[in-house]
Amino acid sequence: MFQNTREYAQQLDSQDKIAQYRNEFIFPKVNGKQVIYFTGNSLGLQPKRTKAYVDEIMSDWANLAVEGHFYAEKPWWDYQERFANPLSKVVGALPSEVTVMNTLTVNLHLLMVSFYRPHGKRYKILCEEKAFPSDQYMLQSQVKFRGYNPKDAIVEIKRREGEHNIRHEDILAKIDEVGDELALVLIGGVNYYTGQVFDMKTITAYAQSKGAFVGWDLAHAAGNIKLDLHDWNVDFAAWCSYKYMNSGPGNVSGIFVHQMHHADPEMPRFAGWWGHNKERRFKMEPQFDAVHGAEGWQISNLPVISLAPYLASVEMFDEVGMDALIEKRDKITSYLEFILGEIQKEINGDFEVITPSNPVERACQLSVYLHGEGRNLFDYLMKNGVITDWREPNVIRLAPVPLYCSFEDMYEFGQVLKAGIQALHP
Incomplete structure (x- = not known):
């Protein structure tokens, strides 16, 4: 079973066979800190070797x-x-x-x-x-x-x-x-x-x-x-x-x-x-x-x-190789889904993942319907270093790309999401 702790996420990263490829990419920074990047389904990060x-x-x-x-x-x-x-x-x-x-x-x-x-x-x-x-x-x-x-x-x-x-x-x-x-x-x-x-x-x-x-x-x-x-x-x-x-x-x-x-x-x-x-x-x-x-x-x-x-x-x-990418893709996407569920329980939130739950029918994206939330939450995430994608009326698309996203990113995202909802609904 997954765990919603930083230590557990770091343990998953230590077992990741392609973790080193994260260092092959250039990450933007927000407030001096490397972002959590969820929009590889729109524009992938720049590989360092590209130049x-x-x-x-x-x-x-x-x-x-x-x-x-x-x-x-x-x-x-x-x-x-x-x-x-x-x-x-x-x-x-x-x-x-x-x-x-x-x-x-x-x-x-x-x-x-x-x-x-x-x-x-x-x-x-x-x-x-x-x-x-x-x-x-x-x-x-x-x-x-x-x-x-x-x-x-x-x-x-x-x-x-x-x-x-x-x-x-x-x-x-x-x-x-x-x-x-x-x-x-x-x-x-x-x-x-x-x-x-x-x-x-x-x-x-x-x-x-x-x-x-x-x-x-x-x-x-x-x-x-x-x-x-x-x-x-x-x-x-x-x-x-x-x-x-x-x-x-x-x-x-x-x-x-x-x-x-x-x-x-x-x-x-x-x-x-x-x-x-x-x-x-x-x-x-x-x-x-x-x-x-x-x-x-x-x-x-x-x-x-x-x-x-x-x-x-x-x-x-x-x-x-695609096999290694898909192996990590399935695991990190499932871990992100778990994190969303844990945060929802902690704050009594109302999230609905509209992407199919069957792994055969999904890939590297979870589209999350944020019932009761508006664009203010998306803005909060962006200002706090989580680069994600907003689609009307209130869906955020999250793509944990296996080449450069880490399991610790998924944990950290959960903490930022939780803080954002709590800040908007004190």
Whole structure:
């Protein structure tokens, strides 16, 4: 059984196999004290090694200028290829099925060219209720561009009355209901608001059996949960790199395109020269010849200054391994849940964790509904060195990222939370 004491939390830290990686990150300070950082689900902390990777690019640019494309220590023209092996392990893919380019919503738009191909009565898209707004806007604009009314073409899977999470059986039932009108399923693998993890393997297989393509927005999943995109037969996926993968604000996105689509000459896509046959790219040929693999979806030459921080992080993930991350993730998230329960008992509070309690259906996030509390409590936490995330009407999202959060952080957070509620309700 867990214990709500500093000594016990320190004992857990002493047993943590990846505890040393906490020292690999730079923490902001509030009132001269290192913060407790719970917003890695929004923007990950900066790894200390990142600066060296960026400085290398800047030095090569200064000393080599255009020749850096071919003669830098890490030549720029194939810089993105360094991601293939380590990133494929993070998302459960073949190296040829992943690449990096653009940003998340841009990539989703580009992948929709290939995988949203409405025809006849098969034109509807299935997504989850309360998807991240950018996904909602993207889907609305895509169906409008194709001449459909979003109210008709976009079908949302809704939560049942009085429930915070979507039931798995309701997703499958909605797929059945839409039937042969279903062209595409595109859902966030981890819901940004509640932290619910969806059964991607089952949903993918079920929707594909009805004739639909299936894609996943993995913004809150990449680097956070165990993914097996290749074995699950997912058609495509995309993710940002600046949340759990710590690549810096607004940084580049990763994409996955399943091997089964690589050799399809009829696959529509928006083409550009960086997706052209790389052995002949600089011959400036007039006809597009796609690179075999996910790199065939690239358009422009890659922004290597942006790729450098991502490469620093991806190589750290390769050192740690997803299994070790997930082992700690499950334990530290459970300990945070325990701390919340203990503080609630001590002050007779009214907290409701709206993230699923089943570890299989959650990852590195607890969304906590603070009944009877308002934004004043969030402000108190922020002013006292707990960096967390506020969502209306009164939910705080807590992400105890295993790479840099400690068990003692969880204990200390409980003490700050308790003091804050007591100060606001003397």
